Amino acid sequence: MSKVKHVLGISGGKDSAALAIYLHEKYPQIDFTYYYTDTGKELDETYQLLENIEIYLGKKILHLVANDAAESSENPFDFFYKSFKGYIPSATARWCTNMMKLQPFEKFVGETIPTLSYVGIRGDENREGYISKKNNIQSIFPFRKNMWSEDVLHKLFNPENQEVVLDYYNSVFKGEKLDKVAELLHSEITFKRHQRLATDRQIKYKLNGLMDLGVVDFNHATFQFLKGTEYPLSFEEDYALLDNEDVLVRDDVFRILRESGVGVPAYYNKIEYEVDGQKGEYARSRSGCFFCFFQQKIEWVWLYEQHPEKFKEAMAYENLKESFTWNQHESLEELIHPDRIRQIKLDHLKRTNKQKSDDSPYLLDILDDTEGDGCTACFV
Numbered sequence: 001m002s003k004v005k006h007v008l009g010i011s012g013g014k015d016s017a018a019l020a021i022y023l024h025e026k027y028p029q030i031d032f033t034y035y036y037t038d039t040g041k042e043l044d045e046t047y048q049l050l051e052n053i054e055i056y057l058g059k060k061i062l063h064l065v066a067n068d069a070a071e072s073s074e075n076p077f078d079f080f081y082k083s084f085k086g087y088i089p090s091a092t093a094r095w096c097t098n099m100m101k102l103q104p105f106e107k108f109v110g111e112t113i114p115t116l117s118y119v120g121i122r123g124d125e126n127r128e129g130y131i132s133k134k135n136n137i138q139s140i141f142p143f144r145k146n147m148w149s150e151d152v153l154h155k156l157f158n159p160e161n162q163e164v165v166l167d168y169y170n171s172v173f174k175g176e177k178l179d180k181v182a183e184l185l186h187s188e189i190t191f192k193r194h195q196r197l198a199t200d201r202q203i204k205y206k207l208n209g210l211m212d213l214g215v216v217d218f219n220h221a222t223f224q225f226l227k228g229t230e231y232p233l234s235f236e237e238d239y240a241l242l243d244n245e246d247v248l249v250r251d252d253v254f255r256i257l258r259e260s261g262v263g264v265p266a267y268y269n270k271i272e273y274e275v276d277g278q279k280g281e282y283a284r285s286r287s288g289c290f291f292c293f294f295q296q297k298i299e300w301v302w303l304y305e306q307h308p309e310k311f312k313e314a315m316a317y318e319n320l321k322e323s324f325t326w327n328q329h330e331s332l333e334e335l336i337h338p339d340r341i342r343q344i345k346l347d348h349l350k351r352t353n354k355q356k357s358d359d360s361p362y363l364l365d366i367l368d369d370t371e372g373d374g375c376t377a378c379f380v
């Protein structure tokens with residue numbers, strides 16, 4: 001029996017939902033615990049998605065709420081908003097993620113049980129997921145070609161560990177392939193703080209080179225290396241995902257959601273708007289609080305026009321005297337001035353006309369450049 005706990009955070013977004021479905025189908029032998037960290041400020045579609053996933057999985061998704069807020073009669077966001085004296089969170093002061101997502105998660109996992117945390121970052125994304133500083137939590141990225149987290153790679157490619165890695169390859173490769181592994185492992189690497197970019201580049205070189213020689217072998221070599229560490233996987237005799245070579249991208253995610261019957265959250269669907277006689281389409285690009293400061297201006301306009309009551313609720317949090325606003329240099333009151341809405345739509349149209357692809361039923365291409373903004377605790 002596994003000594004490791006397998007947890008999967010469902011953010012309410014498409015990728016983590018698809019990951020839960022994918023892993024449930026492909027690895028029925030793994031006993032996943034699903035959780036959701038609630039801010040109390042999501043759109044109804046998110047809560048509907050959670051319900052649909054529960055029905056599909058036949059299992060409850062645990063709703064985690066920060067301790068202090070759990071004891072209050074208010075919802076989590078309102079509780080913390082008051083305790084921060086009305087200071088609205090922002091990209092640079094993101095107390096919301098910390099208090100309502102990360103802390104409840106780490107508390108739920110605890111200090112001792114070795115835990116694998118599955119994260120739905122896709123194979124077509126270029127971002128890293130949240131990596132806990134706790135030794136008993138290890139992140140796994142099953143949708144990517146490289147399923148290992150950055151911290152594992154840093155240790156794996158540290159020159160002091162290369163012989164352990166080479167040992168594994170010695171047992172499975174020979175000849176030119178083995179020479180190539182040795183060359184990659186012995187290639188230059190620096191871990192000096194001020195040379196972070198060089199380190200990233202060198203790790204990428206080694207990683208891609210080894211994965212080109214075989215993803216499964218690379219996974220087994222990494223697993224072998226982890227056995228000598230205190231990472232949660234060192235407690236496992238074997239690990240089913242080592243043989244997984246799947247790489248899943250955005251289209252796969254939508255396909256999984258549709259084919260499973262769980263469905264795509266309605267806010268991803270395009271809605272038509274008109275401005276100066278021209279037609280455009282808008283939608284929301286991600287899950288998360290409806291007032292999230294990471295959203296684009298066109299998404300605020302979408303919220304105003306499609307969920308006016310939520311927009312009004314978002315406005316009520318702003319304090320213009322203190323300059324506490326969701327967007328820098330612009331209040332929501334200013335944003336919904338008709339001239340401003342017209343300008344935002346025209347800017348959006350200009351941008352989308354450049355990027356639009358006719359066969360996309362969602363705003364996939366348009367939101368490409370912004371989807372990675374924010375944090376993986378909220379938007380995966």
Ligand code: SF4
Pocket residue numbers: 039089094096097100101287288289291292293294374375378
């Ligand atoms: S969705 Fe946005 S506002 Fe909500 S917790 Fe995450 S970062 Fe904060």
